[in-house]
Amino acid sequence: MANLGIDVLFKGTNFLRLLQGLWVSVEISLVSVAISILLGLVVGVLMTLNKLWLKAILKIYLEIVRIMPQMVLLFIVYFGTTRVFGWDITAEAAAIFVFSFWGVAEMGDLVRGSIKSIPKIQFESAYALGMDKKQTYFYIILPQTIRRLIPLSINLITRMIKTTSLVMMIGIVEVLKVAQQIIEANRKASPNAAFGVFAVVFLLYFIVCWPISRLAVYLEKRWA
Amino acid sequence: MSELLKVTHLQKKFGDNVVLKDINLSVKKGEVVVIIGPSGCGKSTFLRCLNGLEEIQDGVIVVDGLPVEAGKREITKLRQKIGMVFQSYELFPHKTVLENIILAPMKVQKRSKDEAIKEALELLDKVGLVDKKDYYPRQLSGGQKQRVAIVRALLMHPDILLFDEVTAALDPEMVHEVLETMLSLAKSGSTMLIVTHEMSFARAIADRIIFLDKGEIVEESSDAKSFFIKPTTERAKKFLKTFDYE
Amino acid sequence: MDIDILKSYIPLYKDALFLTMKIGWQGILLSLVLGLAGAAILHFRIPVLKAITGIYIEIFRNTPLLVQLFFIYFALPKVGIRITAETCGVLGLGLLGGAYMIETIRSGLESIPVIQTESALSLGMTKEQTFIHVILPQAISMSVPGLLANVIFLLKETSVFSTISLMDLMFTAKDLIGMYAKTIECLFLLVVFYLIMLLPVSILGSIVERRMRYGQFGD
Numbered sequence: 001m002a003n004l005g006i007d008v009l010f011k012g013t014n015f016l017r018l019l020q021g022l023w024v025s026v027e028i029s030l031v032s033v034a035i036s037i038l039l040g041l042v043v044g045v046l047m048t049l050n051k052l053w054l055k056a057i058l059k060i061y062l063e064i065v066r067i068m069p070q071m072v073l074l075f076i077v078y079f080g081t082t083r084v085f086g087w088d089i090t091a092e093a094a095a096i097f098v099f100s101f102w103g104v105a106e107m108g109d110l111v112r113g114s115i116k117s118i119p120k121i122q123f124e125s126a127y128a129l130g131m132d133k134k135q136t137y138f139y140i141i142l143p144q145t146i147r148r149l150i151p152l153s154i155n156l157i158t159r160m161i162k163t164t165s166l167v168m169m170i171g172i173v174e175v176l177k178v179a180q181q182i183i184e185a186n187r188k189a190s191p192n193a194a195f196g197v198f199a200v201v202f203l204l205y206f207i208v209c210w211p212i213s214r215l216a217v218y219l220e221k222r223w224a
Numbered sequence: 225m226s227e228l229l230k231v232t233h234l235q236k237k238f239g240d241n242v243v244l245k246d247i248n249l250s251v252k253k254g255e256v257v258v259i260i261g262p263s264g265c266g267k268s269t270f271l272r273c274l275n276g277l278e279e280i281q282d283g284v285i286v287v288d289g290l291p292v293e294a295g296k297r298e299i300t301k302l303r304q305k306i307g308m309v310f311q312s313y314e315l316f317p318h319k320t321v322l323e324n325i326i327l328a329p330m331k332v333q334k335r336s337k338d339e340a341i342k343e344a345l346e347l348l349d350k351v352g353l354v355d356k357k358d359y360y361p362r363q364l365s366g367g368q369k370q371r372v373a374i375v376r377a378l379l380m381h382p383d384i385l386l387f388d389e390v391t392a393a394l395d396p397e398m399v400h401e402v403l404e405t406m407l408s409l410a411k412s413g414s415t416m417l418i419v420t421h422e423m424s425f426a427r428a429i430a431d432r433i434i435f436l437d438k439g440e441i442v443e444e445s446s447d448a449k450s451f452f453i454k455p456t457t458e459r460a461k462k463f464l465k466t467f468d469y470e
Numbered sequence: 471m472d473i474d475i476l477k478s479y480i481p482l483y484k485d486a487l488f489l490t491m492k493i494g495w496q497g498i499l500l501s502l503v504l505g506l507a508g509a510a511i512l513h514f515r516i517p518v519l520k521a522i523t524g525i526y527i528e529i530f531r532n533t534p535l536l537v538q539l540f541f542i543y544f545a546l547p548k549v550g551i552r553i554t555a556e557t558c559g560v561l562g563l564g565l566l567g568g569a570y571m572i573e574t575i576r577s578g579l580e581s582i583p584v585i586q587t588e589s590a591l592s593l594g595m596t597k598e599q600t601f602i603h604v605i606l607p608q609a610i611s612m613s614v615p616g617l618l619a620n621v622i623f624l625l626k627e628t629s630v631f632s633t634i635s636l637m638d639l640m641f642t643a644k645d646l647i648g649m650y651a652k653t654i655e656c657l658f659l660l661v662v663f664y665l666i667m668l669l670p671v672s673i674l675g676s677i678v679e680r681r682m683r684y685g686q687f688g689d
Contacts, residue, residue, distance in 0.1 A: 067668045069629035083653040165534035195548035198541045209532035304594040314589035318607045328593035
């Protein structure tokens with residue numbers, strides 16, 4: 001084991017530091033997911049309304065998110081805004097902004113999809129009972145879409161966690177960065193540490209994401 | 225006339241549920257046998273067993289001297305001797321009419337494309353669909369699709385053709401054209417095993433009627449006309465009564 | 471924005487684009503091969519291989535590409551497996567993509583009704599002939615929108631290549647910003663070049679989504 005560098009992890013607080021690094025990613029993900037779900041519901045409903053200008057704006061927004069890598073958006077927000085507007089925005093704030101920007105679009109599209117999958121006659125029968133648009137959405141349509149949405153939003157959490165690995169590129173010290181630091185610090189004593197440490201990081205991500213995605217699959221099957 | 229199909233002691237179970245118990249049947253060359261019975265009686269399952277789409281638990285199926293026992297793999301060999309037409313046509317949606325028809329002759333029987341096309345066109349002409357040869361299935365009506373499915377089965381030169389409620393999914397005005405096609409096949413001497421709910425058609429085409437109920441053959445009659453007028457068993461009487469509205 | 475600077479940077483971005491595309495498309499090709507093979511294994515329920523495929527999918531769908539690349543590029547050499555950064559990029563993207571392609575093709579296969587298989591079998595075709603001539607072509611055309619979405623996803627994922635010192639678009643932008651601090655110009659070109667790479671696929675995706683669905687044969 002020693003020559004594969006696992007031992008390095010048990011030196012001092014190294015393993016704890018790795019976990020703290022992982023928590024940074026998870027924290028950013030959870031905040032972003034919370035924002036994404038809340039705003040995503042709103043954006044999703046907006047997308048189903050028949051307002052042409054609204055549709056056009058949202059379409060462009062969605063297309064930007066669909067095409068631009070999150071890394072590019074991170075760079076634009078983190079480096080670009082400082083340059084153009086002189087804002088001194090922290091890397092964490094930039095990350096949460098970008099991941100929410102992305103997540104709201106994803107979530108909005110999921111919400112739109114599940115609302116669209118509700119037969120038109122459900123709307124019509126609600127209107128026929130004298131409900132207005134708000135009541136129809138609130139009491140009839142959204143409750144029906146929630147079940148479909150829960151597994152999909154859970155999926156969004158794992159995707160978010162995986163995507164947060166990018167934040168090391170804008171200088172946030174998360175699990176990969178910590179891993180690099182540990183490897184660097186032990187270069188002499190344990191030249192093969194890269195194997196053990198990166199293998200553990202690999203495993204940590206898997207341990208966090210796998211149960212969540214299994215849960216999503218389970219709920220999807222149960223509520224299908 | 226020689227015996228083409230012989231089924232002895234055929235048994236089919238789904239789990240513990242016996243769907244077909246001890247079915248015995250023999251069909252001669254050129255004979256048209258119609259199987260009727262209430263839904264869920266096992267008639268479709270029986271056809272699927274003959275074609276190896278369902279595994280059988282007991283019994284022997286002999287087609288043209290080739291025996292297949294329960295649990296034996298060779299059941300798939302029977303498929304070359306037995307053609308089947310399904311209720312839902314099951315044309316391949318990504319292939320044109322002509323491609324649908326010549327696929328199996330080319331891939332399974334290794335026949336040349338030219339020869340397969342030549343025969344396919346002759347048969348399509350007989351059912352009045354030669355001008356549709358380059359259409360995709362979704363461009364055809366249900367009746368047209370079903371006639372193409374029949375031609376597709378015919379081109380494999382099967383010894384026996386199985387028809388599994390082939391008109392059940394069709395609009396009423398399309399039923400006739402499909403039944404016409406089957407009648408003319410019967411006249412030309414094809415051996416056919418037909419499951420149907422069309423009682424007057426059954427009477428017109430059948431050399432022999434088999435009444436199946438709860439997984440067993442209850443009544444068999446080689447006189448279709450008298451069967452429909454005066455069935456001998458109580459269960460058959462009761463079944464035929466459901467078609468009267470007096 | 472300084473036009474002269476833009477002009478002087480364009481050749482660098484162009485080289486980076488070519489490198490990104492080269493690795494990207496090789497990786498996507500690999501992912502398609504893995505996707506087809508894996509989907510066939512799951513479809514025919516081949517013992518042992520089926521279990522391996524399942525584990526592979528779970529591992530690569532539940533870890534970030536960045537971590538996969540780090541492992542392949544920095545960790546594997548320590549146990550004697552040494553590959554170039556380019557091969558690492560192709561391999562990483564291909565393995566990640568394969569896990570997604572399998573799922574997409576498999577759900578395409580599952581969407582074809584069993585009775586289609588039965589009708590092919592009843593014509594005397596073998597299981598393999600049925601798969602190749604009847605089921606797979608339908609499944610693929612069902613999957614095209616999903617496959618194209620995967621392609622877009624994978625092309626976007628190439629943006630992490632810079633971390634294993636591949637001189638891709640991200641690397642070039644970061645490098646130039648670091649050296650000359652022309653942030654706006656660099657970011658502008660970064661966006662433009664990603665658009666060049668991804669917009670055509672995205673447009674193709676929306677066209678195909680509308681036209682090449684199941685049952686659209688013959689339109």
